[in-house]
Amino acid sequence: MTTDEFFRYIDTFFAMGSNLIRRKNTDYAGTDNPFRNFYVSEHIGITDAKTALLVRMADKMSRIANLLKQEAAVSDESIHDTLQDLSNYSAILSALIADERKT
Numbered sequence: 001m002t003t004d005e006f007f008r009y010i011d012t013f014f015a016m017g018s019n020l021i022r023r024k025n026t027d028y029a030g031t032d033n034p035f036r037n038f039y040v041s042e043h044i045g046i047t048d049a050k051t052a053l054l055v056r057m058a059d060k061m062s063r064i065a066n067l068l069k070q071e072a073a074v075s076d077e078s079i080h081d082t083l084q085d086l087s088n089y090s091a092i093l094s095a096l097i098a099d100e101r102k103t
Helices: 003-029 036-043 049-069 079-102
Strands: none
Touching: 003 036, 003 079, 036 049, 049 079
16 A cells, blocks of 8 residues: 555545444434433443443454454444444544533
8 A cells, every 4th residue: 555545545534434423423312412322321320421432442442353353243344344433432532522621
């Protein structure tokens, strides 16, 4: 892969992630609060939203580690999809921290 190909890949990866996060956010959080599904953990007394995100990220990292060793049993959830999810959870956590700091 050349440097130009690398940066095109990165640009595509993040564009795809942005598109995916918009669709999933609508499905999971609705339209009034983009973090609503993560705050559910606080409402039911489990943990704070940031820790809930870290747990989801840890799940994705565990899946990635397994997928690096073996083929996925669920064919429509590739390692690429899982890496995209991890990247998106990182972006969501960053946005949540920024939102909490401004309030």
